[in-house]
Amino acid sequence: MIISTVLAAAAALSTPSAASTQDAFFRNLTALCGKRFAGKLVSSDAADAAMRSQSMLMHVRDCSATQIRIPFQVGADRSRTWVITRTEAGLRLKHDHRHEDGTEDALSQYGGDTADAGSAMRQAFPADAFSKTLFTTKGNPASVTNVWAVEVLPGEAFTYSLARQNRDFRVRFDLSKPLAE
Numbered sequence: 001m002i003i004s005t006v007l008a009a010a011a012a013l014s015t016p017s018a019a020s021t022q023d024a025f026f027r028n029l030t031a032l033c034g035k036r037f038a039g040k041l042v043s044s045d046a047a048d049a050a051m052r053s054q055s056m057l058m059h060v061r062d063c064s065a066t067q068i069r070i071p072f073q074v075g076a077d078r079s080r081t082w083v084i085t086r087t088e089a090g091l092r093l094k095h096d097h098r099h100e101d102g103t104e105d106a107l108s109q110y111g112g113d114t115a116d117a118g119s120a121m122r123q124a125f126p127a128d129a130f131s132k133t134l135f136t137t138k139g140n141p142a143s144v145t146n147v148w149a150v151e152v153l154p155g156e157a158f159t160y161s162l163a164r165q166n167r168d169f170r171v172r173f174d175l176s177k178p179l180a181e
Contacts, residue, residue: 022091024120026068028152029084033063036181037158039173048169058082058158058173069096072160072171079105082160084150090114093125093148110134111148122151142167 062069
């Protein structure tokens with residue numbers, strides 16, 4: 001009895017908490033602050049064929065202790081920004097979509113919160129209630145099951161992905177070659 005109690009306590013101490021893995025993940029992102037990286041589409045869904053030939057850039061910027069904004073440019077289209085925010089319960093990913101004049105697109109601010117600890121290198125964000133309502137009202141009910149993920153392999157790669165049934169979108173950025181401003 002005493003041995004099993006001691007073993008359970010030791011296991012609990014050696015298991016990283018959600019806060020510690022998410023803090024480590026946020027630190028990995030913060031280390032990229034101010035840098036730009038080239039990327040490419042690495043998934044093969046037919047829905048993304050037009051993107052395949054486009055240049056892709058991300059710029060990790062506007063970093064604070066609680067939020068990191070990452071504009072994602074596809075060709076000349078600069079309308080997308082990934083926003084990762086610390087919350088009391090974990091991390092949140094939102095998609096901020098803007099028109100050229102800076103006004104917010106009707107399909108914006110969708111995303112979700114982490115549902116588990118994830119890891120220091122990968123966090124997943126299932127669609128939240130706001131996003132599910134937005135997708136349903138905007139005629140895109142398939143998106144209510146979206147799960148986005150962000151992976152940071154320091155010095156190697158940053159990968160953003162979207163997954164749901166019959167949908168796989170992944171773009172990967174080379175972190176070993178930051179671009180000049």
